Amino acid sequence: MIRLSRPIALAxxxxxxxxxxxxxxxxxxxxxxxxxxERLDDLYRSRASIARMEIEIVTPNRTRSMRIRAWSxxxxxxxxxxxxxxxxxxxxxxxxxxxxWNFLPRISRTIRVPPSMMLSGWMGSDLTNxxxxxSSSLEDDFDGSVVGPDPEGRGWLIRYEARPGTxxxxxxxxxxxxxxxxxxxxxRYYDRRMRLARTMTYSEVREMDGRRIPxxxxxxxxxxxxxxxxxxxxxxxxxxSVSESTFSLSELEQQR
Amino acid sequence: MFGTTLRTAWRNLGRNRRRTxxxxxxIAVAQxxxxxxxGMINGxxxxxxxxxTGPIVGHAQIHAHDWREERATEMAIDDVTAKLAAIRALPGxxxxxxxxxxxxxxxxxxxxxxxxILGVDLDAETGPGGLLEGIAPEALDGEHPALIGAAFARxxxxxxxxxxxxxxxxxxxxxxxDLVTITGLxxxxxxxxxxxxLIVGISVVQEAFLLEDSAHEITVxxxxxxxxxALVASLSTIDGLDELExxxxxxxxxxxxxxxxxxxxYGYIVMIIVFMAAAAGVANTMLMSTFERRRELGMLLxxxxxxxxxxxxxxxxxxxxxxxxVAVGTVVGGALVLYWSEAxxxxxxxxxxxxxxLAMFGVGVDPYVYPFLTVGNVVAGFIGIAVVSVVAAFLxxxxxxxxxxxxxxxx
Numbered sequence: 001m002i003r004l005s006r007p008i009a010l011a012x013x014x015x016x017x018x019x020x021x022x023x024x025x026x027x028x029x030x031x032x033x034x035x036x037x038e039r040l041d042d043l044y045r046s047r048a049s050i051a052r053m054e055i056e057i058v059t060p061n062r063t064r065s066m067r068i069r070a071w072s073x074x075x076x077x078x079x080x081x082x083x084x085x086x087x088x089x090x091x092x093x094x095x096x097x098x099x100x101w102n103f104l105p106r107i108s109r110t111i112r113v114p115p116s117m118m119l120s121g122w123m124g125s126d127l128t129n130x131x132x133x134x135s136s137s138l139e140d141d142f143d144g145s146v147v148g149p150d151p152e153g154r155g156w157l158i159r160y161e162a163r164p165g166t167x168x169x170x171x172x173x174x175x176x177x178x179x180x181x182x183x184x185x186x187x188r189y190y191d192r193r194m195r196l197a198r199t200m201t202y203s204e205v206r207e208m209d210g211r212r213i214p215x216x217x218x219x220x221x222x223x224x225x226x227x228x229x230x231x232x233x234x235x236x237x238x239x240x241s242v243s244e245s246t247f248s249l250s251e252l253e254q255q256r
Numbered sequence: 257m258f259g260t261t262l263r264t265a266w267r268n269l270g271r272n273r274r275r276t277x278x279x280x281x282x283i284a285v286a287q288x289x290x291x292x293x294x295g296m297i298n299g300x301x302x303x304x305x306x307x308x309t310g311p312i313v314g315h316a317q318i319h320a321h322d323w324r325e326e327r328a329t330e331m332a333i334d335d336v337t338a339k340l341a342a343i344r345a346l347p348g349x350x351x352x353x354x355x356x357x358x359x360x361x362x363x364x365x366x367x368x369x370x371x372x373i374l375g376v377d378l379d380a381e382t383g384p385g386g387l388l389e390g391i392a393p394e395a396l397d398g399e400h401p402a403l404i405g406a407a408f409a410r411x412x413x414x415x416x417x418x419x420x421x422x423x424x425x426x427x428x429x430x431x432x433x434d435l436v437t438i439t440g441l442x443x444x445x446x447x448x449x450x451x452x453x454l455i456v457g458i459s460v461v462q463e464a465f466l467l468e469d470s471a472h473e474i475t476v477x478x479x480x481x482x483x484x485x486a487l488v489a490s491l492s493t494i495d496g497l498d499e500l501e502x503x504x505x506x507x508x509x510x511x512x513x514x515x516x517x518x519x520x521x522y523g524y525i526v527m528i529i530v531f532m533a534a535a536a537g538v539a540n541t542m543l544m545s546t547f548e549r550r551r552e553l554g555m556l557l558x559x560x561x562x563x564x565x566x567x568x569x570x571x572x573x574x575x576x577x578x579x580x581x582v583a584v585g586t587v588v589g590g591a592l593v594l595y596w597s598e599a600x601x602x603x604x605x606x607x608x609x610x611x612x613x614l615a616m617f618g619v620g621v622d623p624y625v626y627p628f629l630t631v632g633n634v635v636a637g638f639i640g641i642a643v644v645s646v647v648a649a650f651l652x653x654x655x656x657x658x659x660x661x662x663x664x665x666x667x
Contacts, residue, residue, distance in 0.1 A: 057429060059429065061330060062428060062429065064428065064429045064430065085430075087430060088430055088431055091431055101366070102423065104421065104423055104431065104433040106433045106434075107421055107433050107434060109421040109433075109435070110366060111363040111366060111367075111368040111421055111423060112363070112366050112367050112368055113361070113368060114361070114367065114368050114369060114370065116370050117361060117370055123431065124425050124429040
């Protein structure tokens with residue numbers, strides 16, 4: 001046996017630790033929580049944007065595809081218009097604050113969505129009407145904490161608990177973000193009774209108009225096996241010029 | 257010999273008119289109450305049965321499996337025209353109708369309201385046994401006529417003449433949208449329709465919701481609601497119906513048939529309570545009357561009357577008392593039931609809600625009950641009270657028969 005002097009042995013063991021423990025060797029500490037929350041809140045947000053998306057609604061019996069164009073301004077104005085398929089072309093949904101209207105070109109009528117239908121899916125998808133009018137912020141309405149590394153090794157697991165007094169559907173949202181804390185990978189939404197209601201997955205990170213964002217969002221409801229909605233950003237213009245008049249009811253009825 | 261016993265018993269009853277009268281009265285009141293209650297139960301049961309097995313539910317219903325739980329628009333019965341023809345051709349089938357149920361958002365102005373669209377064959381269902389039997393034909397005029405549930409119209413301010421946008425989810429998930437015009441109000445026993453329903457022509461709904469020649473429900477009526485099982489059995493023999501769910505009305509609305517059964521049980525319970533009360537009355541009367549007449553009864557024994565004879569006398573008195581009471585009660589109760597069977601009895605006693613109507617388990621209930629009595633109702637009272645009177649008087653009678661004449665005479 002080689003007898004090492006104490007100081008040398010100590011130095012060798014520290015070195016060994018550095019080599020053997022990947023955590024110490026390659027991982028960075030988790031980025032600041034408020035940075036992560038802000039990032040997540042502002043991921044797709046800008047002062048005004050125009051996007052084109054493809055939406056696929058999958059059910060056990062069939063799959064339906066739609067192409068839509070979406071205008072948004074600030075945090076509470078948005079207009080979605082269906083461009084394809086032909087049968088539904090021109091159908092539009094306007095959101096102003098917490099109000100939602102649907103325009104049906106086939107009958108030339110605009111209908112306001114009543115509160116009782118807020119939890120129904122928008123146009124038959126797994127995205128709810130409520131999702132469209134909600135403007136809650138992870139930073140302002142939730143208390144976040146870093147739970148630790150994601151058990152599946154994809155990054156960090158962040159837990160957001162709704163602040164008492166917050167009005168909303170979700171009591172807890174658990175989000176997995178990448179190592180750098182810049183891009184979400186998966187979000188799990190828990191309802192007021194702490195039951196897992198749905199899982200949102202973010203994939204195909206690409207650069208769009210200068211930002212690196214996941215371009216495919218998949219919503220999987222927990223209580224309906226075989227159902228999911230996949231939303232893909234085809235293009236996204238973050239600094240578009242969108243006027244306030246785009247979001248008026250009279251504009252809604254102009255089929256464009 | 258029996259004649260003497262009867263005469264003696266009658267005379268003995270007459271000796272204390274007030275006591276006899278009171279006991280008689282009590283038994284009569286009890287029998288009246290039982291008859292009125294039975295009459296009400298009969299009337300209620302009948303009207304409920306008619307409502308449930310009426311156009312809404314029918315005697316038997318056919319659906320795609322799981323439709324009743326899921327209520328998914330795409331879970332429909334295909335080739336409905338052919339199936340209806342086959343069903344109507346079946347012997348024992350009086351009528352059959354196909355219906356489409358589509359949840360939708362309806363709006364006369366800009367505000368949408370959640371509603372259930374019920375697509376029915378407007379022509380066929382105005383005929384006998386149909387949902388729209390009795391509706392004026394003008395109410396079904398126009399391009400896309402629609403009938404709105406009365407309470408629904410009242411709650412939302414929608415009126416006859418309004419053009420409504422109807423928007424929902426078609427069978428393939430795409431958007432279903434159409435316009436209909438309200439041409440009339442409707443009140444059906446189905447609460448869901450009254451409070452949130454719109455009845456529209458079935459072809460209009462099929463087209464808008466992409467349900468070509470499909471429907472969610474076929475209701476079938478035979479001649480007798482009691483023969484629902486046989487009806488279901490013969491329906492199962494039709495080609496194409498074997499992959500579908502075919503149910504009797506009792507299976508479709510188990511709560512209703514349970515209610516009918518429970519009400520029958522209540523009737524029995526009331527009768528038993530009444531018999532017990534009558535027994536108490538008779539027993540008390542007989543005890544007192546035999547006690548008072550101890551000396552006289554003792555003397556009878558001493559003079560040679562057999563104890564058996566005495567027993568028979570007391571029992572006859574009791575029996576007579578009971579039967580007279582029942583008779584009086586039957587006359588009064590019968591008269592009341594007769595009156596109410598014509599005039600109708602307001603179950604809610606004008607409680608205010610009668611305008612809206614009552615609903616139980618989603619089916620409207622007529623607040624006016626038309627009672628009636630069966631022979632069984634009346635006879636049950638007679639037999640019951642007769643038995644009860646005799647039993648109640650048995651111990652006092654036995655006591656009398658066992659009297660020691662000398663002691664009894666001593667008082």
